[in-house]
Amino acid sequence: MKNQIIFFLFFLFPAALLAQTKFISQKMDVEIDKTFYGLKGKVYYVSVSGNDKNNGLKKNLPFKTLQHASNLTKPGDIVYVMNGLYQNSKDEEILGIKRSGTKTNWIMYAALPGHKPKLKVRAGDAVAIHGAEYLIIDGFEIEGNHPDVSLKYALAEKNSGANKITNSSGVSIHPDWNTTNYSHHVIVRNCHVYNFSGGGINSHTADYIVIENNTVHHNGYYCPWAMSGIAIYKNWNFDNFSGYKMIVRNNISYANRNYIPYFKSSNILEKRKITDGNGIIIDLTRESVKLVNGKKSIISYSGRTLIENNLVYSNGGRGIRIFKSDHIDVINNTSYQNSQTEGRTGDVGLAETNDVRLFNNIIYPQKNDYSIFIDNAGSTVNIDYNLIYNTWNNRFPQAHNIIGLNPLFVTVSSKTEPYNFKLKPDSPAIDRGYKQFAPKIDLDGTARPVNKKFDIGAFEYRSDNSIGSNRTQ
Numbered sequence: 383m384k385n386q387i388i389f390f391l392f393f394l395f396p397a398a399l400l401a402q403t404k405f406i407s408q409k410m411d412v413e414i415d416k417t418f419y420g421l422k423g424k425v426y427y428v429s430v431s432g433n434d435k436n437n438g439l440k441k442n443l444p445f446k447t448l449q450h451a452s453n454l455t456k457p458g459d460i461v462y463v464m465n466g467l468y469q470n471s472k473d474e475e476i477l478g479i480k481r482s483g484t485k486t487n488w489i490m491y492a493a494l495p496g497h498k499p500k501l502k503v504r505a506g507d508a509v510a511i512h513g514a515e516y517l518i519i520d521g522f523e524i525e526g527n528h529p530d531v532s533l534k535y536a537l538a539e540k541n542s543g544a545n546k547i548t549n550s551s552g553v554s555i556h557p558d559w560n561t562t563n564y565s566h567h568v569i570v571r572n573c574h575v576y577n578f579s580g581g582g583i584n585s586h587t588a589d590y591i592v593i594e595n596n597t598v599h600h601n602g603y604y605c606p607w608a609m610s611g612i613a614i615y616k617n618w619n620f621d622n623f624s625g626y627k628m629i630v631r632n633n634i635s636y637a638n639r640n641y642i643p644y645f646k647s648s649n650i651l652e653k654r655k656i657t658d659g660n661g662i663i664i665d666l667t668r669e670s671v672k673l674v675n676g677k678k679s680i681i682s683y684s685g686r687t688l689i690e691n692n693l694v695y696s697n698g699g700r701g702i703r704i705f706k707s708d709h710i711d712v713i714n715n716t717s718y719q720n721s722q723t724e725g726r727t728g729d730v731g732l733a734e735t736n737d738v739r740l741f742n743n744i745i746y747p748q749k750n751d752y753s754i755f756i757d758n759a760g761s762t763v764n765i766d767y768n769l770i771y772n773t774w775n776n777r778f779p780q781a782h783n784i785i786g787l788n789p790l791f792v793t794v795s796s797k798t799e800p801y802n803f804k805l806k807p808d809s810p811a812i813d814r815g816y817k818q819f820a821p822k823i824d825l826d827g828t829a830r831p832v833n834k835k836f837d838i839g840a841f842e843y844r845s846d847n848s849i850g851s852n853r854t855q
Contacts, residue, residue, distance in 0.1 A: 413495055414520060416460070420487035423458030426451045427494070430466030441494075448477040448491070448501075458487035462494040463522070473505035473546040480558065483516030488567075493521030503527055505546040507580075511565050513558030519570045524552045526578030528603045533641055536579070536604035540642050548604045548642070551580040555588050557618075562673060564618040566590045576600050581609035582638065585628070587671050589620035589685065592629045601638045602698070606645040608658040610699060611638035615663075617670040617683040624709070627685035628664075630692065632825055635661035639698020639723050659723055660703045660731075661694030667707035668734075682708065690714055691825045693803055693840045698723030700755070701745075703731040704738060708760075713819045714742040716803050716840040718794065721751055728755025736760030742815040743768045744789045744839035767816040769838045784810055789839065804841045811838035 416422070424439065428451050432444035438451060441464075445451045448468060451461045470476050483489040491509075493499050500523040501508045508524045511517060527550055539545045552575035557564045565588040573596045575582040582598035585591045593612055602609040612635050614628055639659035648654045667683040687710045694701035694717050701717030704710055712730070721727045729747035732738060732754060745753045745768060753773040754765065766780035769789050790809040792802035804826075805811055815836035822830055825840040832844050 414490065414492070414518060416490075419490065419518065420458055420484075421460050421490055423456055423460070423487065425460045425462060426454065427462050427464065428468075429464040430468065449475070452477060452479055452481065452491070455481050455489050457482070457484040457489060457516070459489050461489075461491045463491070463497070463499040464494050465497045466499055468499060468501045470503055470506060470508075475507050475510045476501045476503060477509045478507075479509070479511045479514045479517060482514040483567075485516065485567075488516040488518055490518040490520065492518065493572075498523060500525065503550055503578075504530075505550055507551045507554045508578075509553045511553075511555045511568060513556075513561060513563030513565055514568075515565060516567045517565075517569070519553060519568075519573065521572045523574045525576060526550055526552060526580075526601065528577050528579040528600070531579055531604055533604070536642055539604075540606050541645055543606060543645065548579045549607065550578055550605075551582070551584055551609065552576075552578050552598075552601065553583045554581070554586070555584065555591060556586040557588075562676060562678065564588060564620070564671065564673075566618065566620045568592070569594070571595045573597075578602070578609075579604040580607065581605070581613050582611045582635070583613070584609070585614045585617075587616045587618050589618045590627050592631075593633060594629065594631045596633045598633060598635045599637045602640050602659045604642055605640075606642050608640060608644035608647075608656075610658050610660040610663045610703075611635035611694075611697065612662045613660075613665060614667070614687065615665045617667045617685070619670055619672040619681065619684050622684050624684055625686055626688045626711075628687040629690070630662055631688065631690040631821070632692065632823075633662070634693045634825075636693075636695045636697060656723055657699070658703075659698030661697040661699075661701045661717070661720060662689060662692060663699070663703040663705065664689070664707045664710055665703075665705050669706070685709065686711065688713070690821050691823070691840050692716075693718075693825055695719060695801070695803070696722060700727060700731040701729050704733070704735045705731070706734045708736045708738070710735070710738045711819065712738065712740045712743060714815065714821055714824070714836075714838070714840055716744045716746075716825075718744075718746045718791075718803065719748045721748065728752035730754045731757075732759045732763060733757040734759070736762050738763045739819065740765045741767045741819045742836065742838050744811055745770045745773075746789060747773050749773075767814070767838065769811045769814070782814075782816070784814060784838070803839070805837065805839065805843040807843065807845075809843065812843045814838050 643654035813835035
């Protein structure tokens with residue numbers, strides 16, 4: 383279709399995978415291809431001025447709540463949400479999804495084209511997917527409650543893993559804890575998720591997840607569960623496919639951090655510490671789940687994870703962290719001055735990991751911090767074609783890393799202007815990327831390469847880099 387980009391390269395995304403997952407990548411703000419996802423069922427409308435006694439099938443007869451619409455959905459249906467502020471009354475979810483689509487007919491929850499609905503929680507999760515599958519969440523502003531929670535209160539509740547005020551996340555994808563239903567084939571895109579005491583966008587024991595084109599910030603503040611901006615925690619082996627199944631791309635994740643120690647970091651209260659608040663984390667996928675004859679077994683995740691075209695900066699934890707997880711590609715990201723809470727733990731963290739490819743990234747830590755903190759990584763961790771600056775930790779033997787050269791962002795030092803992580807025309811990152819792994823568009827939707835060679839980092843250089851983008855911060 384016009385203006386749509388399907389950039390799964392054949393050597394990375396064989397036709398069988400594309401047919402199986404129906405994952406499509408599009409430019410920011412382009413409406414989803416309804417035919418591609420089999421969205422040909424009923425179309426429901428939701429408005430703050432609506433009424434759940436309406437039939438919801440016309441714009442002038444909308445439902446009032448997302449939950450009522452969700453409780454009626456069947457495969458192929460769309461729920462369009464109109465302008466307005468949608469809130470929960472106590473601590474129940476604004477949108478709790480238990481009804482699934484199918485392989486050929488997904489279910490989509492989306493902002494009505496031209497509308498900008500906002501979800502805001504007082505406590506609990508805003509959007510929670512309970513073991514459901516074949517779903518699209520598209521185009522919501524989702525605000526959390528941490529500005530209304532004091533640090534004093536959060537510290538008093540630091541041992542409570544169930545307090546819904548401090549354990550509140552934006553989008554939470556997790557199993558139905560009452561059954562053996564695990565979520566799979568879920569896309570979360572074009573959302574603005576911020577100010578949550580818990581995580582921004584979280585996937586827990588799921589498979590085939592795409593998190594793309596989101597802006598996620600100021601999350602993870604007051605939860606004792608060590609939350610982050612974007613988190614993939616453990617996984618579920620829906621099948622044995624070994625290609626890309628978990629995808630985190632084209633997101634901006636910044637200023638996420640923890641103020642509460644992780645309550646499982648030590649049995650001794652005084653020794654508990656802050657461990658996370660990362661921009662993006664892939665966590666404990668060596669402890670993933672597989673169902674055999676309905677029984678759960680714990681095995682390592684068989685699929686591959688792609689972290690691509692993301693901008694991560696000013697996070698309390700690492701910009702990108704991989705912990706006890708394998709089979710991961712970290713490609714064309716820009717990571718800038720993270721680890722602001724812990725200090726000297728690296729802008730990118732690789733711990734107890736193997737089969738990792740770290741290519742085409744700009745890594746610019748705080749002065750005298752590690753660029754890449756490596757702990758017990760295996761022999762198949764490959765780090766090359768990256769630009770690494772502002773660090774004493776320069777021992778990366780691969781021949782094509784650029785060490786010690788300023789990437790020359792458009793604006794990162796001004797106190798009056800917003801950050802702009804695009805490249806100046808004399809940046810050493812231009813035309814120095816590795817072609818084989820480079821994505822076909824950049825974070826801003828610009829086609830790569832602009833010239834014949836690919837750039838390093840999340841943004842491909844073009845002559846109008848200093849103007850016209852809403853995806854720099």
